[in-house]
Amino acid sequence: MIGTDINTAINFLKQGELVAIPTETVYGLAANAFDENAVLKIYHVKNRPQFNPLIIHTNSIEKLKSWDLVLPEKMLLLAAKFSPGPLTFVIKKSNTIPDIVTAGTDAVAVRIPNHKLTLELLSKLDFPLAAPSANPSGFVSPTKASHVFEQLGEHIPYILDGGDCEVGVESTIISFLDETPTILRFGGLSLEAIELVIGKVNTIFSQQSTVDSRPLTVNQPIAPGMLSRHYATKHKLIFDFKETDFNQYHHDRIGMISYSKNYTSIPISNQMILSPERKLAEAARKLFSAMREIDEKDIDVIFAEKFPDLDLGRAINDRLKRASVESK
Ligand code: AMP
Ligand code: MG
Numbered sequence: 001m002i003g004t005d006i007n008t009a010i011n012f013l014k015q016g017e018l019v020a021i022p023t024e025t026v027y028g029l030a031a032n033a034f035d036e037n038a039v040l041k042i043y044h045v046k047n048r049p050q051f052n053p054l055i056i057h058t059n060s061i062e063k064l065k066s067w068d069l070v071l072p073e074k075m076l077l078l079a080a081k082f083s084p085g086p087l088t089f090v091i092k093k094s095n096t097i098p099d100i101v102t103a104g105t106d107a108v109a110v111r112i113p114n115h116k117l118t119l120e121l122l123s124k125l126d127f128p129l130a131a132p133s134a135n136p137s138g139f140v141s142p143t144k145a146s147h148v149f150e151q152l153g154e155h156i157p158y159i160l161d162g163g164d165c166e167v168g169v170e171s172t173i174i175s176f177l178d179e180t181p182t183i184l185r186f187g188g189l190s191l192e193a194i195e196l197v198i199g200k201v202n203t204i205f206s207q208q209s210t211v212d213s214r215p216l217t218v219n220q221p222i223a224p225g226m227l228s229r230h231y232a233t234k235h236k237l238i239f240d241f242k243e244t245d246f247n248q249y250h251h252d253r254i255g256m257i258s259y260s261k262n263y264t265s266i267p268i269s270n271q272m273i274l275s276p277e278r279k280l281a282e283a284a285r286k287l288f289s290a291m292r293e294i295d296e297k298d299i300d301v302i303f304a305e306k307f308p309d310l311d312l313g314r315a316i317n318d319r320l321k322r323a324s325v326e327s328k
Contacts, residue, residue: 001157001158001159002145002146002149002158002159002161003158003160003161004117004160004161004162006117006120006121006124006160008158009121009160010121012157012158013030013031013032013038013125014032016031016032016035016038017031017038017041017157017158018030018031018156018157019156019157019158019160020142020145020148020156020158020160021057021117021160021162022115022117022118022145022160022161022162022163022165023057023114023115023118023162023165024085024086024113024115024166024167025086025165025167025168025187025188026133026141026142026143026165026168026169026170026288027133027134027141027142027143027148027159027165028113028129028131028132028133028134029042029045029046029131029132029133029148029156030042030057030129031129031130031131032127032129032130033056033097033098033128033129033130034127034128035127036100039054039098039101039130040100042054042130042131042132045152045155046132046152047136047137048132048137050100051104052103052132052137053101053102053103053108053109054101054102054130054131054132055130055132055171055173056097056101056108056109056110056111056128056129056130056131057113057122057128057129057131058110058112058122058125058128058129059084059112059123060112060123061076061079061083061112063128064110067096067097067128068095068096069091069094069097069110070091070094071089071091072091072176074181075089075091075176077197078194078198079112081197082193082194082197083111083112084112084114084119085112085113085114085188086113086114086167086169086170086172086188086189087111087171087172087174087188087189087194088109088110088111088171088172088173088174088187089109089110089111089175089176090107090108090109090173090174090175090176090177091107091108091110091176092107092108092177093105093106094108101130107175107177110128111171113171115162116162117160118160121160134151134152134156135151135152136151136152138229138230138232139231140231140232140288140291140295140323141231142288143165143285143288143289144163144165144289145159145162145163147288147289147292164285165285166285167188167281167284167285168188168289169187169188169287169288169312169316169319170185170188170315171185171187171188172185172186172187172188172189172190172194172315173185174194174201178202180200180201180202181201181202182201182202182204183201183203183204184204185318186203186315188284188312188315190310190311190314191203192311229322229325229326230322230323230325231288231291231319231320231322231323232323233295233302233323234295235255235294235295235299235300235302236300236301236302237301237302237304237323238301238302238304239304239306239317239320239321239323239324240304241304241305243265245303246265246266246303249300250300251265251266251267252266252267253298253299253300253301254266254270254299254300254303255270255294255295255299255302256270256271256272256294256302256303256304257287257290257294257303257304257305257320258272258273258274258304258305259273259274259275259278259283259305259307259308260273260274260275260276260278261273269297270294270297270299272286272291272293274286274290280307280308280310280311280312280313280316283312283313283316284312284315284316287319288319291323304324307320
């Protein structure tokens, strides 16, 4: 069922049921994080590996403290500026947080999402919501309630419809487990914006941190060759191409995801031009919808441009690169 009634959502959550919730990044598949059976349902419905931890969502810093979490100074500086918002903090876990949420690791990921309906829902709950993206594990994340319904509708009692996601890519994840904060995933808040507030941070992008099939710890580098397919489209996706690569295909069987360019050798109906005015935020917002739309066309292959490697372009490139990894 899809609806906009917060009380219905609350009732299902209190009964240990799953509810899909809107956020500014992507739709989440939420359960009461303190109810282990409810959290297990998330893994089951998503077919998500149980060693991949979940982000917990709440509406205030005070609630995080009330769950015995110790919040580092630099986290508080960032939270003052960017929470609610598309930024997730990885900090030391407390005993209040069930192990199933953190996949047995001693760190927990926390976020205050910036969406009116969901903030109101969270403010009425005395427990956090564990919520990964509301898509089957490994596939494109949902940015509309209808995306959730199409992929998981039969398994979720209630989808809270909050309209289209305004940011459109997942949150940036920053870890405070080591002395220097480390970005574990590029996302809806730019590295540049973070460094303006807390100075230089590390990134572990050479280690490909957001692989869905592996646990994520700072001390466990993941070699690029182990990068698993994520954000998968049905059609083969080729990322960061040369136009001469088109010649291996019939040009009218090519789908395109580009920043602003119109490729005249490809039918215009097969081209997703994400931002003619070259605005990275607009491109990020449209990315996952465009991946779904192009994938429905009668084509043989999808080509995706490499976006400028700065600001939200980093998150876009990360998602497209993962989508381009061939399944084994
Ligand atoms: P999703 O909500 O589907 O975008 O996925 C959540 C992602 O958050 C996981 O795949 C991890 O990359 C990251 N994450 C969640 N919890 C932790 C944690 N305790 N330590 C490190 N990374 C985490
Ligand atoms: Mg996900």
